[in-house]
Each structure stands twice: as structure tokens, then as C-alpha cells.
Amino acid sequence: MAVSSSQLPAYKTAFLNSCLSAQILKLGSFTLKSGRQSPYFFNAGLFHRADLLLTISDAYAQTIAAARSSGELGEFDVLFGPAYKGIPLATATVGRLAEVDRAQFGSLSYSFNRKEAKTHGEGGNIVGAPLKGKRVVVVDDVITAGTAIREAMDIIAKEGAILVGIIVALDRMERMPDPRGEKEGQELDANAPRMSAIGQVRKEYGVPVMSILTLDDIIEGLNGVGTDEDVNRLEEYRRRYRASD
Numbered sequence: 001m002a003v004s005s006s007q008l009p010a011y012k013t014a015f016l017n018s019c020l021s022a023q024i025l026k027l028g029s030f031t032l033k034s035g036r037q038s039p040y041f042f043n044a045g046l047f048h049r050a051d052l053l054l055t056i057s058d059a060y061a062q063t064i065a066a067a068r069s070s071g072e073l074g075e076f077d078v079l080f081g082p083a084y085k086g087i088p089l090a091t092a093t094v095g096r097l098a099e100v101d102r103a104q105f106g107s108l109s110y111s112f113n114r115k116e117a118k119t120h121g122e123g124g125n126i127v128g129a130p131l132k133g134k135r136v137v138v139v140d141d142v143i144t145a146g147t148a149i150r151e152a153m154d155i156i157a158k159e160g161a162i163l164v165g166i167i168v169a170l171d172r173m174e175r176m177p178d179p180r181g182e183k184e185g186q187e188l189d190a191n192a193p194r195m196s197a198i199g200q201v202r203k204e205y206g207v208p209v210m211s212i213l214t215l216d217d218i219i220e221g222l223n224g225v226g227t228d229e230d231v232n233r234l235e236e237y238r239r240r241y242r243a244s245d
């Protein structure tokens with residue numbers, strides 16, 4: 001299955017094709033951390049091969065560099081990768097940014113958290129650059145309900161750092177879970193529109209949240225390439241869970 005959409009920029013098409021050929025983006029039936037059943041899943045753990053790691057770190061680096069040039073993203077000192085999948089992503093992206101523009105990005109650092117604090121040796125749960133007083137961009141794979149990104153932001157605040165922006169590979173564009181529960185097959189209340197976790201973070205923290213791909217891009221790319229059944233399932237999921245922002 002090879003995507004060649006005239007509606008998507010070339011870099012998105014190339015990234016989408018890499019994700020499909022390495023089965024990083026899979027179609028089927030998956031249970032998300034939020035409990036939702038999804039017809040697609042983005043497994044960033046599969047960017048382990050050298051050429052794929054270069055592809056994704058280049059996509060993050062180009063998106064960050066463009067946002068810096070346009071002024072959308074302010075100055076920053078550290079890329080922070082939340083454990084676990086954010087760790088190789090932030091680390092590889094720091095290296096790629098220095099290759100893209102050594103004068104501007106050569107002194108950037110990476111930093112990440114341990115899920116469990118270390119009690120011997122250097123101790124603590126931050127590895128890499130200490131965060132105190134530093135301006136930080138978070139690099140992660142996916143934001144769905146926002147649980148993981150909020151944990152990352154709590155760490156940044158606790159360490160005394162300043163959040164400047166967030167970048168993810170995929171914006172799933174879905175509404176935050178309804179605290180009253182969401183039963184399979186039950187129509188979600190159209191009178192109670194809910195924002196995406198990304199929209200909520202943008203509003204609450206006033207920082208840019210950038211993504212390389214969105215669910216709209218995936219559907220656009222797969223139109224006429226994937227099976228009708230797969231595309232219909234994606235469209236139905238988007239219709240059901242679409243966020244209000």
C-alpha cells in the first residue's frame with residue numbers, strides 16, 4: 001500500500017509511507033490506554049531501525065526548525081522525552097537538529113525521566129540535562145486522552161523548568177474521554193462537545209503543540225489506497241470521537 005496524495009505535502013506523504021511499510025501505523029482493532037477501541041494504532045516503538053529513526057527524527061527536527069523560524073516556537077534549551085517511547089525520539093531529534101543547523105541547535109540538550117526513581121548513585125528520576133530553569137520542548141509520540149503528556153508537564157513543573165512547546169508524531173484529533181464513561185456503540189452526546197487533549201493543553205498552557213501527522217492526514221492519504229472497509233472504519237471513528245477544536 002503506497003500513498004501518493006496530491007492533497008498532502010510531500011514530507012507528510014513520505015512519513016506516512018514509512019509508517020505504513022514498517023507497520024508503525026496499523027489498521028485493525030486496538031484497545032487504547034484510554035480504553036477506547038480504535039481502528040488504527042501508531043506504534044512508535046517500531047522506529048527502532050536506523051533508517052526509520054532517521055526518518056522520524058528528521059521529521060521532528062524539520063517541524064521544530066520551521067516553527068522556530070516562523071516564530072511559532074520560542075527559544076529552548078532542552079528536548080524532553082517522556083519515558084519510555086519519548087526517550088529515543090527526543091535523543092535522536094537533538095542529534096538531527098544539530099545536523100540541520102549546528103550554529104542554532106548545537107548546544108541543545110536532551111533529558112528524560114525514569115518511571116521509577118533511582119535511589120543509589122546519582123539518584124533521582126531525571127537522566128540527561130538537569131531541567132531547573134531550562135526552557136523545554138517535549139517530544140512524544142501520540143497524544144490521545146492526555147494522561148501521558150500531563151504527567152510529563154507535572155515533571156517539568158516539579159523540576160522548575162519552563163514549558164515552551166510540545167511536538168508529537170501523531171495528533172489523533174479525538175475528544176477527551178467523557179468522565180461519565182463511553183459505552184461501545186452508544187452515540188456520544190452531540191450537545192456536549194469536548195475538546196481534544198491537545199486543544200486543552202494549548203488553551204491551558206498557552207504553548208504550541210505541533211504534530212507531524214493528524215488523523216485527517218491519515219484518512220486523506222489512505223483514500224483510494226486502503227480498502228473501502230478500512231477507510232470507512234477510520235471515517236466512522238473520526239465522526240464518533242472528533243474533538244470540538
Ligand SMILES: O=P(O)(O)OC[C@H]1O[C@H](OP(=O)(O)OP(=O)(O)O)[C@H](O)[C@@H]1O
Nearest residue numbers: 033083084085142143144145146147148
Ligand atoms: O494521551 P494518552 O491517553 O496518555 O495516550 C498516549 C500515550 O500512551 C502511550 O504511552 P504510555 O504511557 O503507554 O507509555 P510508553 O511510552 O512507556 O509506551 C503512548 O506512547 C502515548 O505517549
Ligand SMILES: O=C(O)c1cc(=O)[nH]c(=O)[nH]1
Nearest residue numbers: 032033034041042142144
Ligand atoms: O491512545 C493510546 O494509547 C495510543 C494510541 C496510539 O495510536 N499509539 C499509542 O502508542 N498509544
